[in-house]
Amino acid sequence: MITMKDIVREGHPVLTKVAKEVELPPTKEEKETLQEMLQFIKNSQDEEIAEKYQLRAGVGLAAPQIGISKRMIAIHFQDLDEKEYSYGLFNPKIISHSVAETFLSGGEGCLSVDREVPGYVPRYQKITIKATDLEGNDVKLKLRGYAAIVFQHEIDHINGVMFYDRINKQDPFAIPENSKPCD
Ligand SMILES: O=C(O)C[C@@H](Cc1ccccc1)[C@H](O)SCc1ccccc1
């Protein structure tokens, strides 16, 4: 079972490397790892389990965050319309995106960053991604708003990009052109 001791923290080189494509079909071990990543996110949202194992709540996790430099991400959350997103994905890729941008007015956090980093993180408002899921199916997801933000945060991780890399250094709260807050 993955717990916080398995989460790599900022400063570790694996977080700023571009992770390797997973050769498909994935090995049994790669599938098990991705399943464990998804289970960690679900556990982190379960009050009792999170309390018992002192898990920090998360909605996504990328393999580099557990020290594995492979293109695998796990995402689990319900958006405000109660739509559930629960995916373990191999080799996710953004194949198209809007010009328009968005951001969370409260900024972003990260399970690998044990500090507050204030500022808006500009993200695309809409994205289309393709990937392979845990059952080996090709998936194509059209995402917008908060879901688009979560998936972009996790895809950044497999490209070695941390959320604070995207914050405007001169003015962290500058509102990017052609953007609107997501919340
Ligand atoms: O570190 C991670 O990759 C998990 C992040 C993902 C994330 C952060 C900010 C915005 C979108 C996605 C964690 O989920 S950070 C903690 C958290 C928990 C619940 C809701 C939002 C963020």
Ligand code: NI
């Ligand atoms: Ni993160």
